Amino acid sequence: MGLEGRPVALRGWRQKLNASSAALFKRSAGTARSAPQVPPGRSFIQRGMLFSDKHLSVKYANMNTPTTHNACRLSVGTSGYSYAEWTDAGFYPPGTKSGNMLPFYARNFPITELNFTWYQMPKAPALERMHQQAPPGFCFAAKLTRTLTHEIDPGQWRGQAARYRDGIAPLLQARKLAAVLLQFPPSFVRAPQNRRYLAALLDELDGLPLAVEFRHASWATDRVFAELERRRTTLVAVDEPDLPGLFPKLDIVTNPQLFYIRFHGRNAKGWRSGNMQTQFDYDYGDAELCEWADARITKMARHAGNGVIFFNNHVRAQAPRNAVRLINLLIERGLME
Secondary structure: OOOOOOOOOOOHHHHHOOOOOOOOOOOOOOOOOOOOOOOOOOOHHHOOOOOOOOOOOHHHHOOOOOOOOOOOEEEEEEEOOOOOHHHHOOOOOOOOOHHHHHHHHHOOOOEEEEOHHHHOOOOHHHHHHHHHHOOOOOEEEEEOOHHHOOOOOOOOHHHHHHHHHHHHHHHHHOOOEEEEEEEOOOOOOOOHHHHHHHHHHHHHOOOOOEEEEOOEHHHOOHHHHHHHHHOOOEEEEEEOOOOOOEOOOOOOOOOOOOEEEEEOOOOOOOOOOOOHHHHOOOOOOHHHHHHHHHHHHHHHHOOOOEEEEEEOOOHHHHHHHHHHHHHHHHHHOOOOO
């Protein structure tokens, strides 16, 4: 529904839907003190103490109080768009080939999160063709390649980072790159070696719009948030099953330019199955989406100029269906037009 209570006319497939440092850093006791002035590029573990030893400081626990009043531009889309099963589910017209999916997808959503850049190093010619295929104003988020997050070679990763920069350049130059997503696995815990690597990786990718997604709960500490804030790097908020060890649901904004949310689904039984079709098989209900719209997205929008939201529950086209429903909920709340 729109702001005046009339149904919103949505294009294409959407019209078919029912509206229904050692803490990065080591922890140490003591009272909070102001952050030291540290030159850009210094490692996380060189920053020293920032906050008290509480898990979440008052600053990050009370994100509902805006520092400034601003109009946040929200963009909602899905994690990936090239799924053959979405044709069977009715999102794409029968017979749609993968090479023709992006223009149709872009008639329904203003942004997508590229998955293929995680599986293989992006190549500039391919991304140049992709952005040319997308309409004006359409944007992309792109996952960082797995050799920089999951399969790290200590002797090769800097070269990999340089290759990624070169490959993603067409989107950056066209001003169509919303963010680069650094998605780390649950095994990437807050240990000294990983802290050092993350600091060095962020330095290597400096200048790109970076967003970091942690899967392990050990990173949920205010010192991590403070260092991301200092670097103007976005902490990714996640919705996933409530299982031991997973990163919690938070509404913390560390970058005033951008917040980033990923909906993975809440399939607790299938989350650790090792089968993506099982892990991400989940259909969000209205109550779950309203909880995010009311309790988290509204708050986060007060602290950032832009927000991007992606649904990763791709099985049977549940992701685009849920994305459209969230768009309607955000329109009803005056957060989108």
